[in-house]
Amino acid sequence: MAVTIYDVAKAAGVGIGTVSRVINDSDRVSPETRARVLAAIEQLGYKPNPMARNLSRQRVRSIGVLLSFLTSPFQVAVLQGIEQVISKAGYELVVYSIESPERRDLVLENLLEGLRLDGVIAVSFAPEEHFLQRFRRYQIPVVVTDYHQEGLPSIFVDNVRGGRMATQHLLELGHRRIAYIQDHFQRPNGPQGNWPGQDRRLGYLQALEAAGVEAEPSLIVESQGHTRARGAAAMAQLLERPDPPTAVFAASDMLALGAMEQIHQRGLRVPGDVALVGFDDIELAAFAALTTVRQPMRRMGRLAAQALVQLLAKEPLETLAQELPLTLVVRESCGAKAGLQSGVAPSESTHP
Amino acid sequence: MAVTIYDVAKAAGVGIGTVSRVINDSDRVSPETRARVLAAIEQLGYKPNPMARNLSRQRVRSIGVLLSFLTSPFQVAVLQGIEQVISKAGYELVVYSIESPERRDLVLENLLEGLRLDGVIAVSFAPEEHFLQRFRRYQIPVVVTDYHQEGLPSIFVDNVRGGRMATQHLLELGHRRIAYIQDHFQRPNGPQGNWPGQDRRLGYLQALEAAGVEAEPSLIVESQGHTRARGAAAMAQLLERPDPPTAVFAASDMLALGAMEQIHQRGLRVPGDVALVGFDDIELAAFAALTTVRQPMRRMGRLAAQALVQLLAKEPLETLAQELPLTLVVRESCGAKAGLQSGVAPSESTHP
DNA sequence: AGGAAGCATGGAAGCGCTTCCACTAAGGCC
DNA sequence: GGCCTTAGTGGAAGCGCTTCCATGCTTCCT
Numbered sequence: 013m014a015v016t017i018y019d020v021a022k023a024a025g026v027g028i029g030t031v032s033r034v035i036n037d038s039d040r041v042s043p044e045t046r047a048r049v050l051a052a053i054e055q056l057g058y059k060p061n062p063m064a065r066n067l068s069r070q071r072v073r074s075i076g077v078l079l080s081f082l083t084s085p086f087q088v089a090v091l092q093g094i095e096q097v098i099s100k101a102g103y104e105l106v107v108y109s110i111e112s113p114e115r116r117d118l119v120l121e122n123l124l125e126g127l128r129l130d131g132v133i134a135v136s137f138a139p140e141e142h143f144l145q146r147f148r149r150y151q152i153p154v155v156v157t158d159y160h161q162e163g164l165p166s167i168f169v170d171n172v173r174g175g176r177m178a179t180q181h182l183l184e185l186g187h188r189r190i191a192y193i194q195d196h197f198q199r200p201n202g203p204q205g206n207w208p209g210q211d212r213r214l215g216y217l218q219a220l221e222a223a224g225v226e227a228e229p230s231l232i233v234e235s236q237g238h239t240r241a242r243g244a245a246a247m248a249q250l251l252e253r254p255d256p257p258t259a260v261f262a263a264s265d266m267l268a269l270g271a272m273e274q275i276h277q278r279g280l281r282v283p284g285d286v287a288l289v290g291f292d293d294i295e296l297a298a299f300a301a302l303t304t305v306r307q308p309m310r311r312m313g314r315l316a317a318q319a320l321v322q323l324l325a326k327e328p329l330e331t332l333a334q335e336l337p338l339t340l341v342v343r344e345s346c347g348a349k350a351g352l353q354s355g356v357a358p359s360e361s362t363h364p
Numbered sequence: 365m366a367v368t369i370y371d372v373a374k375a376a377g378v379g380i381g382t383v384s385r386v387i388n389d390s391d392r393v394s395p396e397t398r399a400r401v402l403a404a405i406e407q408l409g410y411k412p413n414p415m416a417r418n419l420s421r422q423r424v425r426s427i428g429v430l431l432s433f434l435t436s437p438f439q440v441a442v443l444q445g446i447e448q449v450i451s452k453a454g455y456e457l458v459v460y461s462i463e464s465p466e467r468r469d470l471v472l473e474n475l476l477e478g479l480r481l482d483g484v485i486a487v488s489f490a491p492e493e494h495f496l497q498r499f500r501r502y503q504i505p506v507v508v509t510d511y512h513q514e515g516l517p518s519i520f521v522d523n524v525r526g527g528r529m530a531t532q533h534l535l536e537l538g539h540r541r542i543a544y545i546q547d548h549f550q551r552p553n554g555p556q557g558n559w560p561g562q563d564r565r566l567g568y569l570q571a572l573e574a575a576g577v578e579a580e581p582s583l584i585v586e587s588q589g590h591t592r593a594r595g596a597a598a599m600a601q602l603l604e605r606p607d608p609p610t611a612v613f614a615a616s617d618m619l620a621l622g623a624m625e626q627i628h629q630r631g632l633r634v635p636g637d638v639a640l641v642g643f644d645d646i647e648l649a650a651f652a653a654l655t656t657v658r659q660p661m662r663r664m665g666r667l668a669a670q671a672l673v674q675l676l677a678k679e680p681l682e683t684l685a686q687e688l689p690l691t692l693v694v695r696e697s698c699g700a701k702a703g704l705q706s707g708v709a710p711s712e713s714t715h716p
Numbered sequence: 717a718g719g720a721a722g723c724a725t726g727g728a729a730g731c732g733c734t735t736c737c738a739c740t741a742a743g744g745c746c
Numbered sequence: 747g748g749c750c751t752t753a754g755t756g757g758a759a760g761c762g763c764t765t766c767c768a769t770g771c772t773t774c775c776t
Contacts, residue, residue, distance in 0.1 A: 014732090016732055033734095045755080063424065063480070067416055068733045069761090092433060104480070269651055300651070366762090379726035380762095393725085416763035416764090
């Protein structure tokens with residue numbers, strides 16, 4: 013039915029080994045033979061069967077990305093960056109969407125069983141040590157984004173610093189009662205390490221301390237996941253206090269936008285009644301005139317993919333850990349700019 | 365190194381054929397033998413090698429989704445729906461992101477050459493006939509979403525009706541000068557058929573005619589792609605006219621949001637100066653209080669995936685074409701609701 | 717009782733490639 | 747001139763599975 017390597021070999025009057033050498037453009041084939049084989053390939057319209065190649069080589073030329081797709085524009089942006097590089101490097105991109113932390117281990121398990129991947133990129137988390145060990149045993153490189161894990165190639169930002177930047181900015185604007193809306197860590201039984209939200213909180217606390225403002229624990233609200241609804245709920249909780257905060261720093265833009273919605277819903281104004289700073293700089297942030305700490309999301313994805321491609325080519329990495337810069341993007345929601353007191357306002361139409 | 369079917373056969377004291385029958389839980393294995401084999405599998409920790417299975421079966425258990433990922437929240441929502449079903453059915457999801465229409469054919473070409481896919485879902489376009497023929501020859505089913513193509517399993521909405529709904533709504537609110545911001549079709553040389561934006565335009569024209577309002581061609585503005593920047597540019601063009609429209613219907617929410625931004629930027633108000641209706645009901649729409657025509661995006665993805673899974677199981681489809689309902693979601697941007705005159709306003713925190 | 721039919725099973729063949737080893741011929745060296 | 751390299755090549759073996767055919771044993775008819 014389909015043209016095989018044998019057909020090509022016969023047509024070119026050579027052995028299959030030679031054909032194989034030509035299509036893998038390896039060494040040691042004389043120019044004349046190569047030309048003959050290429051002609052036969054062309055003429056027959058031969059395409060090597062990838063499944064057979066995979067079985068023979070024990071590799072599949074596809075890489076997997078693990079993320080919780082459904083929730084966060086941040087992750088989608090990272091994915092875009094990954095895609096750009098991966099497809100150019102000739103790999104397939106297999107997406108594993110993980111809705112719940114319980115499913116995470118299931119997916120990793122399947123993935124290890126299946127062995128259908130050459131490499132893995134984990135977004136916003138690091139697999140647990142026993143998984144990493146198994147990946148290592150199978151020689152499947154793992155790269156982590158938005159998470160810093162010692163000993164693992166990771167692309168990340170300094171979330172502590174980011175938290176400080178946001179909080180400092182609000183402090184400089186005169187705020188003293190600053191709340192923090194934090195995400196809840198996704199893994200119930202795992203190590204309660206430094207996930208981004210936790211680090212941002214640390215930065216928040218550091219900034220308060222540096223300014224001589226005593227942190228009030230009850231001004232830190234946890235919300236499960238980065239959705240608008242969660243942000244709104246957290247904000248509601250804060251606004252129902254007898255002494256609501258005058259400013260809020262949220263662990264992500266989605267949470268901040270939910271908070272903004274809630275503030276408006278109660279007839280209050282941003283930044284007039286409550287100043288707001290988010291994190292990420294997703295596209296919506298510009299639209300909503302949200303002041304935020306920008307992460308280079310796409311770049312994160314690109315760098316992660318590049319690192320993985322390098323590892324797959326057996327090239328060593330210059331640095332295991334790559335830290336990317338953060339930028340405070342001042343828009344209207346924090347009140348730093350004179351003028352507009354409403355939530356929506358003119359905003360850049362370019363989005364780097 | 366790894367445990368193979370031979371090891372299991374030896375351990376269980378049976379032939380490899382029997383082991384194969386057990387793991388594919390096919391018929392005709394006696395309960396005792398099956399138990400013995402399962403015990404051996406368990407004990408050795410045997411996992412069938414997917415690459416070998418693929419080669420032998422000539423299938424790969426993965427399906428591809430073609431979309432232009434980078435641009436549209438609509439497509440990401442559809443993808444989410446697809447993912448839900450696909451992963452449950454035990455397939456891998458391979459994402460092909462297509463930035464430009466030129467790359468589309470390239471990707472299809474590679475995909476056909478590679479034969480590494482069992483099925484394909486195309487989002488917001490249909491492959492050209494010659495591609496479809498080749499897919500048919502290789503027995504790779506193709507399902508299309510957000511696009512209606514005769515003879516192809518398609519999940520879609522009635523975009524003409526959607527365009528009518530949006531325009532009628534604005535007409536009922538008293539508007540007579542209603543502009544339409546349309547997307548530009550993505551394929552330069554292909555058939556300039558009825559892509560969604562074109563159908564919505566048709567509905568727009570029908571509604572105008574039904575209301576006895578003469579359509580003004582110059583009030584239809586084309587913009588390349590569904591981005592905020594494009595929407596803003598189109599809106600700028602409309603606002604610079606001596607006789608700007610009092611209402612705008614945009615072919616997507618992203619275009620509408622860009623338009624909204626532009627309106628605000630010029631110190632004008634929504635809906636006071638310009639009423640706005642979008643299309644899709646992406647998450648941002650609720651946030652921005654944008655009146656819009658809701659498409660069941662996730663459901664679209666789910667149904668497409670279900671259809672594909674059915675086809676892969678050789679089950680016939682009840683219907684080739686599935687039309688999903690549209691809903692007009694009235695928020696503040698059209699001016700139908702009293703109260704708020706600003707762009708941002710309270711909005712639902714649930715998003716179906 | 718004898719034959720037909722059905723069930724459970726073993727294992728060879730085959731999927732289409734890569735890889736490695738063996739082989740030839742040609743050149744280089746002393 | 748004889749021996750050692752080395753470049754170029756052919757093709758068997760092997761990757762780990764599915765599938766199909768052959769085989770032996772039951773069971774069930776007539």
